[in-house]
Structures are given as C-alpha cells and as structure tokens.
Amino acid sequence: MQDDYNNGRSVETNRQNYIILYIIVAILLLAGLIFLFKSSLFEENTVNAKILKDQIYLNEDLVYSDNTKGASKWLWEFGNGERATTQNGVYRFNKPGAYIVRVTVNGKLQQQFPIDVKDTVAAPIKDTLITINGPTQGIVNEEVRLEAQGNARILEWSFGETGRVDVKGPTALYTYHSPGIYTVRLNTDNSLRQVIHRIRITNPDSALVNTLVAPGEGERKVVDDIRAHLQAIANGADFNNHYYYLVNKYFCGDERVSVNLDANGDTKQTDLYSYCMRLTFGGGVNIDEAQVTLRPKSNCSSLLTVKQHSATSAQGIKRSR
Template sequence: MEGTTKQKAVQTDNRSRIYLYIVLAVLVLAVVFLVMKLLFSHREINAHLLKDEIYLNENLVYTDNTAGAKEWLWEFGDGERITKQSGFYRFKQSGSYLVRLTVDGKMQRQFAVVVKDTVPVLVLDSIRITGPTSGTVGEQLRLEAEGEANIFEWSFGETGRVDAKGRTAFYTFRSPGRYNVVLKTDRSPAPVYYTLNITEFDDLEMIDPGAGSAAMMDDFKLHLQAIANGKNFNTHYYYLVKKYLCNGEKTSAQATDETGSKKTDFYSYCIGLTFSKNIVIDEVGLTLSPKKCVGMVNVQQHRTEK
C-alpha cells in the first residue's frame, strides 16, 4: 500500500515537471517572437549608391543590404524601375534625379543624384574627334577621327544605334538639342565622346532664288566670306549647297585672284578658303540652270596684307 502511494507521488511529480517544461518552452518562444517582432518592426533600410554625382557615360551603381528584405523596387526619377537588390543603371539625359528605394513594399529611402553632361575626352592621347561643335536641324555635319585605328563606329545620340562607320562621319540631325556623339574604335579601350549643340534653322534668313540674281549673289558672297573668315564651316557651306547648287558639292567653281584663275569643285574651293588667310571675296557670279539652281560659281577675290 505504501509502495503504491509512493509510485503515484512520483508520477504526479513527473507530470508537474513536464507541464513546467511546456510552460517554459512556450514562454521562451513567446519572448523570441516578441524580440523578433520588435527588431523587424524597427528595421532601417541599409542601402547606398557608389556615387551620387556621375556623368552620362557612367553607370549608377546601387545596392541594398537591409536585414530580412525580400522585395526591392528602385525608381530612378525618369520613369524607369528595377526590382533587383543590387545592380547598375545608366541615365539617358543629364540633370538632377531623386532615386527612391522601396523595401518589402513599405520601407522607403531616397537619394539625390546629379548626372552631368559628358565632357569630350581624349582617350590615351590616341584617338580624338575634330569638327564643329554646333549645327542646325537639317544640316549635314562632318566629323573626323584623328589617330591610328582600323574600325570606327559613330553614334550621334539621336537614334540610339550606330549611325556611321569610317574615319569620316556625316550625319543630319532631325531635332534640336544637345547630343553626345560616341566614337568606338578597335584601338581605344573606351569610347571617345564629343558634344554637339543643334538648334533650329531660321528659315527667315534664307534668300529665295526667285527674289533676283543680285540678292542671290550678295547672299552667296556673304556666306563665302564667313567661311574665309573662319566662321562655322558646316553652317555656311551646307547653307549654300542645299539652297542653291544643282550638283551639290560637285558643282563647278572658278576662283580668280592676283595669281590667276583656278577651276575646281565647290567643296574643294571652300575647303581651300579655310586654309587660306586674309581672303576677301570681291564679287560672286552665278550661272543659273533652267531649273533656277546654280550650275557654276565664279568668284573674284584678293588677299590682304594683314
């Protein structure tokens, strides 16, 4: 009888210990749950940008290391979005942007980013671009690459693709703006950049060929003198080519000065003006075709002592 009583007491004691362990386990789990909830309810975004001031040809490098994060939304202030934790992004236009990161759909952080215009650079002093720095809509521009290379690929920044190949590139812009020309070669470890400012052409300044031969010759003389004076070659040259000449650059031109007369094509004559110094255009004679375009250019000029 006494043994049975002791056995029951032991069983009761064991059950009490089991209940106690269960209660303690529940309390521990509750404490852990509360601590985790407390920690995650006060999470802060741990994200950063490698640089907050970049150029157009640079990547914006971004990353996030927020504890426990599962979803990310990067908004770059230009309408573009990326849902990756880390990566890089390249802006298409210069300016100031507010980059916003949203973590797990609720936590947010913002970063101010400044994107600067790309500065024309010389890569390893091997390849460089020469040509005009400005032009007008509809004007054919000519850029030259100087340096040793076999492959030249030009992107003028308007179409988003390769626009020309070769050492000499021609391009006509359709819209005004500031464009970053990119030249890639097989000798340059990085692209060469060049900036062009394109504006609208003021049609009111153009002379109608039907307005009279005197007005045409005066207008022609004005633009030839501008070329001789070192003004923007492409602006004045292509104005004359597109407005007046029947055969474009191959239209015949004859120049007469104190040394005699020389006949060549119009392009070669105008290029010669850029290399000659102190040339004064005295008189321009234009031979009109039945189509009322210029088929022959005659120039009387002289060189000053300056």
C-alpha cells in the first residue's frame, strides 16, 4: 500500500517536472521568436542612406548614396518634382531654396534629408586681358615677331598657315611661306576670350634700289617723324607704342631691317629691334639724324641710317674745347 502511494507520488512529481520543463522551453522559444521578430522589424525599417552635404550652391553637385541591407529598388525625390532611381548618384538644382530630399527603398522604407541650396555668388573677375603687340604686315620668308602682353601661364600661338599650334611662350617668331592675310590666334589659360591679330603677308619686291630719302619738304616730315619716335624711345617713353609705330608705318612690319648706326663717330650695323632695345638702356642718347632707304614703288624701307651721340660725350667735347 505504501509502495503504491510512493509510486503515485513519484509519477505526480515527474509530471510536474515535465510541465515546468515544457514551460521553460516554451518561454525560451517565445523569447527567441520575439527577438527574431524585433530584429527583422528593426532592420526592415532602417534605411542606411546619406547625402554628402546638406548645404550646397547652385553650381555644386548634391552627392547621394544608399547602403540599405537587402535593398534592390530606389526612388530619390528631390523636392522639386524631379526624381532618380539609381542607388547612388549626383544631382544639381537649378534654383536656390530649401528642399526635402526623400529616398524610398524597396517601395516602402523611407528617409528624408533637408537641403539648403544657396544662390551662386559670382566671384570677381580677375583682370585677364591679354593683348598682342607686333606688326600688321610682313614679307614671305622673313621672320615675324609677335609679343603677348599680360599675365598668363600658358600661351599658344597659331599663325593661321599650318592649322595647328606653331609657337608657345610670350614671344613668338614665325616665318610665312605664302602671301595672304592671316589671322593669328593666341590661346591662354586665363584669358576671357581668344586673342586674335591679323597680318598681311606679301611677296618681296624683285629688286631693291638703295634710294636715300632726300630731305625735301615731304621727306623731311618722314625723317623728323622717325627721329622723334626714336628719341622718345631713348627718353624712356612707352617702348611698344613708339617702336611698333615705326615698324608698321615705315618698315612693313620687318623688325629685322638693317640699321647703319653712327654713334659718337663709331659706325656699326645692327637690326631695328636690337637697336631700339639698346636705346632704352643707353641713357642720355640724342638722335641727330634718321634717314631711310626705300624699296622701289613702295612706302616700305629696307634700311635705316641713324646718327646719334650721347649727352655725356657732347659735354666732354665742349669742356675739352
């Protein structure tokens, strides 16, 4: 009888233990399900999207991207009616203002970004004016010299004969092989526009006659005009203004025309450009005479003859007398 009682009590105890075990397992399963559900729900409602900057200018790109886990479909709305369906990209607004950029991932997950688009402030335009100094006329097979005036890092010259860049740098030397009217183009890295210069190239005269200009009334005006501009260069006036005036008016753009120079009794020969450049460094030079030799049937000169003296030498001569 006692054994039956004990056996019954043992069975009841085991039953209770099993019930407790079942309850513990059920609680653990329920907790696991709740954890999985919450984790799935959390991940499902989290969008991992971003924009690079929330304040941009009109001429600046809005950079956007999304790295949402499991994403396969995107819709970006930029707050102005325009959209994009790429995962990552850039967008540029065409009007300033405040916008709300919204991304929808997989058709249901959303995230919003406030964007402030500011009007572009125009930077002050730096003075980048580039000009060309040089002759407007030249002769076939004779070198033409052009110079760029202004600040630029890159200077590329196209002289219009080859169809390509011919020379690089501030000073350009070029020899034309055919007569014609050419457009010289100068491209720079900071000029607001392409700089152009037109030059007329002619065939050389078949013969040169060394006819010295006689100092008549008309010729005297020419001689005095040349002497006055040379004297201005010697006195430190603007070099380009006076030099290119002489080159273009009397020498048909030929800067290498010969110069016979008589300076304080010493004679030598040089070219026009070198002579005028030396004038700027001579100091106290007085131009006494300046005559030219003309080409036949032409107003262009083939030779310049100059007689000059320095002021210091003249004073020394007077004192010695």
